[in-house]
Amino acid sequence: MAKIPVQFTLNGAEKAEFIDGGTTLLNALRDKIGDTSPKGGCHQGTCGACSVIIDGELRLSCLTLAETCNGAAITTTSGLSQDGVLHPLQRAFLDAFATQCGFCTPGMIMAAKVLLDHTPDPSRDDVVEALSGNVCRCTGYEPIIQAVLTAARSNSQNAA
Amino acid sequence: MELRKSYFADQRKDDLHEIGQPRPRSDSPGHVTGKTAYFADRNFPAMLHLKMVRSPHHHARIRSIDISEAEMHPGVVKILTAKDVPHNVYTILILIQIGPEDETVLADGKVRWKGEAVVAVLAETERAAHEAAAKVKVDYEVLPAVFDMEEALKPGAPVVNEYHGRNYYLYDSGECRKVRFGDVEAGFAGADHVLEQTYQSSPIEHAPTETTGCIVAPEGNDRFTCYTNTQAMFFTLDNASIILQMPGNRLHFVGGTVGGGFGGKVDVIVEPIAILGAKLTGRPVSFIYSREEEMQISSPRAAEKVVIKDGVMKDGRIVARKVTGYTDAGAYSRHSPYGAQKGAGHYPGPYTIPNVWIDTYCVYTNRTPSSAMRGFGVTIGDFALEVQMDKLARLIGMDPLEFRFINAYRDGDMKAHRQPTEGAALIECMQEASRAANWPVAEKFMAMSSYAKGA
Ligand code: FES
Numbered sequence: 001m002a003k004i005p006v007q008f009t010l011n012g013a014e015k016a017e018f019i020d021g022g023t024t025l026l027n028a029l030r031d032k033i034g035d036t037s038p039k040g041g042c043h044q045g046t047c048g049a050c051s052v053i054i055d056g057e058l059r060l061s062c063l064t065l066a067e068t069c070n071g072a073a074i075t076t077t078s079g080l081s082q083d084g085v086l087h088p089l090q091r092a093f094l095d096a097f098a099t100q101c102g103f104c105t106p107g108m109i110m111a112a113k114v115l116l117d118h119t120p121d122p123s124r125d126d127v128v129e130a131l132s133g134n135v136c137r138c139t140g141y142e143p144i145i146q147a148v149l150t151a152a153r154s155n156s157q158n159a160a
Numbered sequence: 161m162e163l164r165k166s167y168f169a170d171q172r173k174d175d176l177h178e179i180g181q182p183r184p185r186s187d188s189p190g191h192v193t194g195k196t197a198y199f200a201d202r203n204f205p206a207m208l209h210l211k212m213v214r215s216p217h218h219h220a221r222i223r224s225i226d227i228s229e230a231e232m233h234p235g236v237v238k239i240l241t242a243k244d245v246p247h248n249v250y251t252i253l254i255l256i257q258i259g260p261e262d263e264t265v266l267a268d269g270k271v272r273w274k275g276e277a278v279v280a281v282l283a284e285t286e287r288a289a290h291e292a293a294a295k296v297k298v299d300y301e302v303l304p305a306v307f308d309m310e311e312a313l314k315p316g317a318p319v320v321n322e323y324h325g326r327n328y329y330l331y332d333s334g335e336c337r338k339v340r341f342g343d344v345e346a347g348f349a350g351a352d353h354v355l356e357q358t359y360q361s362s363p364i365e366h367a368p369t370e371t372t373g374c375i376v377a378p379e380g381n382d383r384f385t386c387y388t389n390t391q392a393m394f395f396t397l398d399n400a401s402i403i404l405q406m407p408g409n410r411l412h413f414v415g416g417t418v419g420g421g422f423g424g425k426v427d428v429i430v431e432p433i434a435i436l437g438a439k440l441t442g443r444p445v446s447f448i449y450s451r452e453e454e455m456q457i458s459s460p461r462a463a464e465k466v467v468i469k470d471g472v473m474k475d476g477r478i479v480a481r482k483v484t485g486y487t488d489a490g491a492y493s494r495h496s497p498y499g500a501q502k503g504a505g506h507y508p509g510p511y512t513i514p515n516v517w518i519d520t521y522c523v524y525t526n527r528t529p530s531s532a533m534r535g536f537g538v539t540i541g542d543f544a545l546e547v548q549m550d551k552l553a554r555l556i557g558m559d560p561l562e563f564r565f566i567n568a569y570r571d572g573d574m575k576a577h578r579q580p581t582e583g584a585a586l587i588e589c590m591q592e593a594s595r596a597a598n599w600p601v602a603e604k605f606m607a608m609s610s611y612a613k614g615a
């Protein structure tokens with residue numbers, strides 16, 4: 001089968017790969033590029049564990065064909081911390097016990113980041129709405145909601 | 161949260177300075193940065209993908225299996241059937257002498273539940289494995305199936321599992337696990353009221369966010385490294401060793417990082433066949449359940465049926481309890497004989513009842529094999545018996561919390577299965593609950609203690 005070239009930036013770094021047509025972005029990131037922070041919980045768009053940010057928008061990488069990402073800027077949870085310093089969302093998830101098994105966490109953090117990028121001071125309802133596409137089997141969601149609200153507060157304090 | 165050390169003064173002499181203090185989880189930094197390595201985060205060159213051909217029938221004889229077309233499919237490397245598995249008939253709990261071996265790794269001559277593994281296809285890509293699996297031809301003769309536990313126990317019901325020869329697990333105590341304590345019929349005869357109720361539950365899927373799976377890499381020294389999300393590393397290693405007839409020192413299991421388990425990952429299902437695939441092809445093998453398989457194929461919590469009959473006095477004392485419990489094991493034992501046995505010990509609940517009779521059956525049906533899940537064997541029983549407690553309290557017009565104080569077990573009380581009660585704290589818990597929930601009870605109950613009788 002003829003391979004297809006794809007090129008995009010991942011967390012600011014240039015990436016180029018040859019992939020089979022029909023390869024999902026999730027599989028391309030995990031198996032080809034080696035960024036395993038997006039998780040595959042269903043491969044059918046129902047769990048949100050594979051969430052990534054493509055050109056500022058939240059996307060399910062299991063439902064995105066890698067070949068459609070040429071020239072895109074892709075962000076994943078593995079790219080959030082800078083020089084070993086955790087992103088405020090990562091810090092807040094850690095402090096609020098918002099992870100148990102951790103499998104949903106990278107996807108949750110992606111969804112929360114897109115929310116805070118667009119809505120720096122979200123209401124609780126905004127948070128619930130923003131996370132509604134992400135399934136967590138362990139935490140019961142409440143610590144995650146609190147973590148996102150805490151991160152929003154710490155962002156606005158830093159900005160002030 | 162405050163720890164009332166006084167309740168447990170005898171048990172913990174140390175300082176307990178960690179209790180009540182938040183401490184970061186050691187695994188959280190990996191989770192929030194995406195660095196935690198789950199089994200599927202390993203990738204090996206030339207890795208093969210395993211897909212199962214599964215039974216579309218609840219109960220059927222296999223007349224023939226034709227893999228010729230599937231073998232020709234581009235990308236297919238190996239196709240495995242029952243004859244390829246060195247020790248194909250196994251049961252997980254054989255490690256603790258709970259037999260007989262009653263389950264096939266790959267179906268041999270018969271399938272006993274819809275979704276049972278029949279043929280394993282190993283191919284270069286997931287897609288090729290899927291496509292080839294669809295080309296495996298299995299000729300089935302459909303047999304009558306039984307889905308209801310009471311139907312399964314009736315004479316003349318189709319026999320689900322020939323390794324048992326009957327549709328229930330044969331304990332050393334006979335057709336069920338039995339507890340006999342006091343004289344239950346005399347207890348009923350002397351009771352002011354008798355209440356019999358039936359409680360039923362459906363199977364429950366654990367639905368972990370990470371599906372069940374493993375990746376196996378053959379090493380240069382004739383060993384196999386198995387990256388797995390099993391919740392039962394050594395159980396799985398030992399069972400794999402039996403199934404593969406391979407000494408355990410050739411198996412290296414790497415795991416402990418589980419993307420949600422809840423008991424759903426304690427069965428030995430994916431590892432042995434993936435290791436066999438790696439052995440026969442010399443290549444790394446990935447066998448990961450699809451979401452559909454996780455929901456439909458992995459063991460659920462057993463369906464249960466619990467019949468509770470209680471004799472109660474107007475003053476609140478339960479004087480007799482008779483319970484018949486049924487655990488639906490599905491087609492194979494897995495952990496269910498153990499679950500049903502736990503129920504037998506548990507049905508009196510945390511209450512002291514002088515006359516108890518308990519029978520718990522582990523029943524085979526043509527349903528998905530059930531297994532462990534969060535307190536299996538007791539969780540559904542607790543639901544049933546606490547609902548029963550509320551009904552009994554209503555029946556005699558008593559406050560449900562006070563009713564529980566009257567019957568609560570205390571240190572020194574003999575339980576129905578003849579273990580003396582030790583370290584009880586039910587009364588203290590209920591006293592706290594009464595305060596926290598602002599559900600007042602009479603002063604005499606607030607003065608009770610699990611340690612001293614007569615209060
Ligand atoms: S893996 Fe993409 S939504 Fe579940």
Ligand code: FES
Pocket residue numbers: 098099100101102103104105135136137138139369419420
């Ligand atoms: S922490 Fe386990 S699924 Fe969310």
